[in-house]
Amino acid sequence: MSWEIVVGIETHAQLRTRSKIFSGASTEFGAAPNTQASAVDIALPGVLPVLNRAAVELALRFGLAIGARINRRSVFARKNYFYPDLPKGYQISQYEAPIVQGGTLAIALAEGEKTIRITRAHLEEDAGKSLHEDFHGMSGIDLNRAGTPLLEIVSEPDLRGAHEAVAYARALHALVRWIGVCDGNMQEGSFRCDANVSVRRAGEPLGTRCEIKNLNSFRFIERAIEFEARRQIALLEDGGRVEQQTRLYDPERDETRAMRSKEEAQDYRYFPDPDLLPLVVSEEEIERVRAELPELPDVRRRQFIARGIPATQAAQLTSSIELATYAGLALEGASRGTAPAIANWITGPLSAKLNERGIGIERAPVSPEQLRQLVERIADGTISGKLAKEVDDAMWAGEGSADEIIERRGLRQISDSDAIEKLVDEVLAANAKLVEDYRGGKEKAFNALVGQVMKASRGKANPAQVNQLLRVRLAG
Amino acid sequence: MLNASLSEISAALATKAISSAELTRLFLDRIRALNHALNAFITVDEERSLAEARAADARRAAGSAAALTGIPVAHKDIFCTRGMLTTCGSRMLANYVSPYDAHVVERFARAGAVLLGKCNMDEFAMGSSNETSHFGPARNPWDRRLVPGGSSGGSAAAVAARMTPAATGTDTGGSIRQPAALCGVSGLKPTYGLVSRYGMVAFASSLDQGGPLAKSAADLALLLEVMAGFDARDSTSVERAPEDYRRDLDRPLAGLRVGLPKEYFGDGLEPGVRRAVGEAVRELERQGAITLEVSLPNTGLAVPVYYVLAPAEASSNLSRFDGVRYGHRAAQYDDLLDMYCRTRAEGFGAEVKRRILIGTYVLSHGYYDAYYVQAQKLRRLIAQDFAAAFARCDVIAGPTSPSTAFALGAKSDDPVQMYLNDIFTIPAPLAGLPGLSIPCGFDDKGLPVGLQLMGDYFSEARLLNVAHRYQQATDWHARVPKDAPL
The missing domain is CATH 1.10.10.410 (Arc Repressor Mutant, subunit A)
Structure with a gap:
């Protein structure tokens, strides 16, 4: 009997607020170390946290986008542990009563759409950064990131295998950027995932899980889960058992390593933070945020699928609001037959050229209308596929529309x-x-x-x- | 001037009978003369005080005098002061200078007060005798062999010995009222949320509240007007319109309903305390107050509840003292864990460690529900006791402390005996209610006894009214301690 790989994902999405979640310091990335750490962020004696309502609004926006229940009253708790980049000796988080509970996220797979249940999403503050390499025999502490607002989004263990986990991470990444709650910059750590992985024979109860930390690219998510699943399967097939552990993925070696076992797990001594009142959101606030939500990627994706575009490609086209907007305009008025070809041209030659030149879709020199015309001219036999490339190059060079270029250069296909x-x-x-x-x-x-x-x-x-x-x- | 009320001092400054510089010099000299014996101050900066006094004189001359312009005050060393040590009575912060002023410190500065120095206290406000201070205990001006109470013991001793006209304190389980009682001065713990905690080093955040200590209720009223007020930097600060706390000071007490909780007059009360408090109640009756017995049935639970919740919060609040960014750090260590362990072993005293241990224990996995959650439920019951009582009376009167000042060392080996000394002061902060203590006589040993008055939320003006009327009819508050004669 084959093995089933079961995955749940925890994501830390940095919320796009100008200032920190409990202080007025800037959240701008890349400043000189410790220049964006206020008295509150470095936890001087006597300072107190004050909640940034902008972070709450972004959390609400996310909750509404996934159809979650918004807890009208949620509670901030202290998670206590010692580490040099955690200035207070505790992290302010939400524990028993998170702001967002439940909800779902649809992911696109080759075999169709799958709905993943979200357990919860809660507000918390980020820690600072420890820099171990730059100082001989010492560690450097940069507290610029301390207090940056995070939304921790926890999925149910509904994902089967690395490819579903990656599809989920991509869909979530697309959503948080789409609704503007997170910039999604994975290199800067704005969107980080931990994966809970276990394996079982089909029909058996859930196996013992290991949590893999520190996954900051889609490729790492895939590789780490694949490695971890192989490791667990090998253990079980040898008659061993999986020990509940926290593991770290090492991209250099493409393997996961044990960080700590369940027995070594810390007791965080959560308790409600007495410095902060319970967070109360009103029905009016929720409705105001709901009214401001843009049309969601799910809706757009389904519209694309209805135009005959394959599900995974539709997901690709809805990976950002800019791309989806472009695709939507390009598909406007296109015949059902040409829609897949337009999608192919966008995800193929257009994306390749944009990547090559390092420019975003919103600044593409070929307009959606021009792209549609080009694809239509191939479809109706006006030009051959080969010459289409020449026309495209000319459009990129600013020589006008496909029809103009075809006429001017005499590229019309001879079908006489x-x-x-x-x-x-x-x-x-x-x-x-x-x-x-x-x-x-x-x-x-x-x-x-x-x-x-x-x-x-x-x-x-x-x-x-x-x-x-x-x-x-x-x-x- | 040393024995004058704030309004008398203010008048003297206004009529130029004395300058702030002269007045400040007077108190600085008094501190110089007495502090070696009383140890009420941890830090005094004469030059800074005199410079502030001269600046105050200049402002007054320019016609821009505020409520306290030119009047010297002292702050408990738990309030952060820019450019001056803020030690919190601990070795951990023995070298710590805050880069910012606490909200309370700002408000006194804005009101024109001159800062005399920082008062001694139990380490991180944990103690009822001032004996846990890293800088040695402050002494009781009535008898230097005795404790001044705590944790605001330095503030109470300084006011009692007339080393300052007024001082700030903080009260978590009685830390303003108990030392006020033991030193024979007046002290007020306001309703939770009335005075901003910003810049006040946290002990137990849900209980801590700053308040004034002075020679009279009238002075407390003026000081509270300076201290109270909304501060956006403290999320638990209450948004309310500013109040004139002196408006009702002279209101007659006829018809006032005074509740006497039977649980506050049981066994364990020293005879001298019982007698003085009984006399005080009779004085209120003489002025037309109606007394009635009330019951606060959960009083006996207050101390155990407090010693779960306060250490729980403290264990977390004190985690920031880790030697990484400021304060004490061990000189030698092997690795990070060793640095933490040595730093905290060296930086904290025994009582602070005890409370961190208790607090860590009650928050631990498997114990949280049995201790912390249970204590929170009982805390609500205690608040309900008060709510029921205040449906029948306007104020509650009783002893502040079951005993008068005790000898240094008498209880320091028995934490439970020490904790029980706060049995009457712990319930009010658990419920978030205001309370004050005023002198109401002396016991056989000639030691001051405190009368505690507690009221409903935001009833400070009423409490100050009752205290003031009492002080108009008595002179206990005007007595000067024998170990600090004028």
Whole structure:
């Protein structure tokens, strides 16, 4: 019997507020160490936290976007542990009563859509950073990040295998950026995932899980889960058992390593933070935030699928609001038949060129309307697929619309049988050797003849017609 | 001037009978003369005080005098003061200078007060005798062999010995009222949320409340007007319109309903305390007050509840003292854990460690529900006791402390005996209610006894009224301690 890999994901999404969750210090990334740490952030004696309502609003926006229950009254708690980059000796988080409870996120898989249940999402503050490399025999502490607002989003163990976990992480990443609660910058640590992984034989109860920390790219999520699942399966197949552990993924070695076992797990001594009143949100506040929500990626994705675009590609097109907007405009008025081709052109040549040049879709030199026209000209046989590339290059160079370029450069495909017949006859007359070879059984010679006709037409002849005519003539 | 009320001092300054510089010099000289014996101050900065006094004189001359312009005050060393040590009575912060002023310190500065120095206290406000101070105990001006009470013992001793006209304190389980009682001065713990905790080093956040100590209720009223007020930097600060706490001082007590909780007059009360408090109640009756017995049935639970909740919060609040960013750090250590262990072993005294241990224990996995959650439930019952009592009476009167001042060392080996000394002061902060203590006589040993008055939320003006009327009819509050003669 085969193994089933069960995954739940915890995500820390940095909320896009200008100032920190409990102080007025800036959250801007990349400042000189400890220049954005206020008295509250470095936990001087006597300071007190004051909640930033902007962070609450972003949490509400997320909760409403996933159809969660908003707890009208939630409580901040202290999570106590000692570490040099945790200035107060406790992290302010939410424990028993999180602001967001329940909700779902749909992920797109090749086999269709799957709904993943969200357990909860709660507000908390980030810790600072410890820098162990730069100081000989000492550690540097940068408290700029201390107090940055985080939304910790916890999924149920509904994911099966690394590919579903990655699809979930991507969908969540797309959503938080879409609704503007997080900038999604994974390199800067704005969106970090931990994966809870266990394995079981189909139909068995859940196995013992290990939590893998520190996954800050989609590739690492995939690799770490795959490694971890292989490790657990090997253990079990050898008659061993999985020990509940926290493990760290090492991308250099592509493996996970044990950090601490369940027995070593810390007792965080959570209790309600007496410095903060319970967080109360009103019905009006919730409704105001709901009214401001944009149309969600799920809705757009389903619209794309309805246009005949495959689910995973539709998910790709809705990975950002900018891309989805572009695709939406490009698909406007397109026939059902050309929609998948338009999607292909966006996720293929367009994305490749944008990546190459390092520019965002919102600054693409080819407008959605221009792109649609190009794809339509391929579909209706006006130009060949080969020449489409030339037209696209010209559009990127700012030479106008596809139609203008086709006309100006005379790239219109020749589908007139008389004209093609004339070309074929000329080529046959000029290449007696090839004709002889073909008739002698060399199929290769046929391709060479096609090439000659295409060349004579400067690429404009309709290749299907050329093929057909050549066969007729050579058979005759 | 040493024995004058705040309004008398204010008048003298206004009529130029004395300058703030002269007045400040007077108190600084008094501190110099007495502090070696009483140890009421941890830090005094004469130059700074005199500079502030001269600046106050200049402002007064320019016609811009505020409520306390030129009047010297002292702060408990738990309030952060920019440019001056804030030790909290601990070795941990023995070298700590805050880069900012506490809200209370700001408000006194804005009111024109001159800062005389920082008063001694139990380490991190944990104690009822001032004996846990890293800087040695303050002494009781009535008898230097005795404790001044705690934790605001230095503030109470300084006011009693006339080393300052007034001082600030903080009260978590009685830390203003109990030392006020033991030193024969007046002290007020306001309703929770009335005075901002910003810049007040936290002991138990849900209980801590700053308040004034002075020679009379009238002075307390003026000081409370300076201290009270909304502060956006403290999320538990209450948004209310400013109040004139002196408006009702002279209101007659006729018809006032005074509740006497039977649990506050049981066994364990020293005879001298019982007699003096009984006399005080009779004085209130003479002025027309109606006394009635009330019951606060959960009083006996207050001390155990307090010694779960306060240490729980303290264990977390004191985690920031880790040697990483400021304060004491062990000179030698092997690794990070060793640095933490040595730093905290060296930096904290025995009582602070005891409470961190208790607090850590009651919050631990498997014990949290049995201790912390249970204590929170009982805390609500205690608050309900008061609510029921205040449906029948306007104020509650009783002893502040079951005993008068005790000898240094008498209880320091027996924490439970020490904790029980706060049995009457712990309930009010658990309920968040205001309470004050005023002198109401002396026991056989000639030691002052405190009368405690407690009221409903935000009833400070009423409490001050009752205390003031009592002080108009008595002179206990005007007595000067024999070990600190004028």
